[in-house]
Amino acid sequence: MSKRDYYEILGVSRTVTEVELKGSFRKLAMQHHPDKNPGDKQAEIKFKELNEAYQVLSDGQKRAAYDRYGHQAFENGGGAGGPADMSDFMSDIFESFFGEGRGRGPRGANARERGADLRYNLEIGLEDAYAGKNETIRVPTSMACEVCSGTGAKAGSKSRQCPTCGGHGRVRASQGFFSVERTCPTCNGRGEIIDDPCTGCQGAGRVTRERTLSVNIPAGVEDGTRIRLAGEGEAGLRGGPAGDLYIFLSIKPHAIFQRDGADLFCRVPIGLTSAALGGEIEVPTLNGEKARVKIPEGTQTGKQFRLKAKGMSVLRSREMGDLYIQVLVETPQKLTARQRELLMEFERESSGATHPETAGFFGRVKDFLGGLGGAA
Ligand SMILES: [Zn+2]
Numbered sequence: 001m002s003k004r005d006y007y008e009i010l011g012v013s014r015t016v017t018e019v020e021l022k023g024s025f026r027k028l029a030m031q032h033h034p035d036k037n038p039g040d041k042q043a044e045i046k047f048k049e050l051n052e053a054y055q056v057l058s059d060g061q062k063r064a065a066y067d068r069y070g071h072q073a074f075e076n077g078g079g080a081g082g083p084a085d086m087s088d089f090m091s092d093i094f095e096s097f098f099g100e101g102r103g104r105g106p107r108g109a110n111a112r113e114r115g116a117d118l119r120y121n122l123e124i125g126l127e128d129a130y131a132g133k134n135e136t137i138r139v140p141t142s143m144a145c146e147v148c149s150g151t152g153a154k155a156g157s158k159s160r161q162c163p164t165c166g167g168h169g170r171v172r173a174s175q176g177f178f179s180v181e182r183t184c185p186t187c188n189g190r191g192e193i194i195d196d197p198c199t200g201c202q203g204a205g206r207v208t209r210e211r212t213l214s215v216n217i218p219a220g221v222e223d224g225t226r227i228r229l230a231g232e233g234e235a236g237l238r239g240g241p242a243g244d245l246y247i248f249l250s251i252k253p254h255a256i257f258q259r260d261g262a263d264l265f266c267r268v269p270i271g272l273t274s275a276a277l278g279g280e281i282e283v284p285t286l287n288g289e290k291a292r293v294k295i296p297e298g299t300q301t302g303k304q305f306r307l308k309a310k311g312m313s314v315l316r317s318r319e320m321g322d323l324y325i326q327v328l329v330e331t332p333q334k335l336t337a338r339q340r341e342l343l344m345e346f347e348r349e350s351s352g353a354t355h356p357e358t359a360g361f362f363g364r365v366k367d368f369l370g371g372l373g374g375a376a
């Protein structure tokens with residue numbers, strides 16, 4: 001039987017954020033928890049499946065491995081059950097993909113090592129998330145040394161096998177009844193000794209350089225999205241493949257708009273008279289244009305108006321979310337004597353017809369108090 005996709009099990013998309021993932025897992029785990037479904041074999045299987053999927057997707061490195069290799073990432077490395085130690089299964093992945101066939105034994109002098117994955121935090125504006133953007137970033141990263149091509153040895157010289165460990169990189173030491181394996185102290189696990197180190201990298205084989213990379217940010221990205229740049233991570237050791245670079249996107253809060261998925265919200269203050277008399281207001285849209293909203297006579301504070309397709313762009317889609325304009329009626333302050341006079345005059349003309357909410361509320365209050373009096 002083929003295994004189900006982890007994202008599918010958790011009912012989330014492949015671009016799910018850590019927070020959303022956790023929420024979805026919690027909800028489903030509660031639902032299928034064995035305590036809640038006693039004797040239900042299906043629920044038990046489901047619960048195990050959920051746990052396994054969450055264990056992988058909630059761990060950045062494991063998730064990256066899963067995104068790349070699918071279930072295969074965990075098939076070779078693990079013992080019984082879940083994924084084994086990360087470095088173990090990474091080396092197994094490495095083998096199955098590059099056919100090194102070096103087994104899981106000691107690391108020879110030629111043992112290649114995959115470079116580490118790197119994380120880069122990138123903050124963008126809501127406008128950039130709306131329109132998409134090509135962002136240029138500068139990433140300090142270690143690369144194979146150009147002078148020695150990553151060998152660490154000076155040109156013309158050669159590294160030799162470490163005499164302490166015989167090139168294995170690890171040594172065994174006896175402690176009483178036990179035999180303990182540890183990293184070789186002579187070569188620090190490299191398995192080789194460099195007598196004449198390269199001057200470009202002091203024998204490390206790697207140098208730190210700042211690289212300029214171009215990141216394509218698609219329109220409609222969500223806060224917390226990860227973008228993987230394959231092979232742009234740290235350089236591998238001894239000719240091993242480079243790691244990946246993960247761009248973690250965060251979106252800055254906007255001064256005017258709030259986002260909720262594909263929709264945008266904007267609160268717009270309007271004057272008391274505009275709200276009472278009605279009219280038209282001009283509101284901004286995220287693409288820098290303006291839209292007009294008709295305010296009907298007698299509009300109350302908090303009223304929302306929907307502008308169709310004026311919201312956020314949707315990832316990998318031509319669709320657009322909506323823009324919701326919420327009007328807030330502003331009560332006038334610091335009145336002049338004349339304004340005060342006009343409002344007092346207005347007040348004298350007010351009635352239950354002009355203020356139905358007020359009239360209705362105080363009517364209900366009267367009934368309520370009257371009811372209490374009757375019961376007493
Ligand atoms: Zn070098």
Ligand SMILES: [Zn+2]
Pocket residue numbers: 162163164165166167168169170184185186187188189190191192
């Ligand atoms: Zn050694």
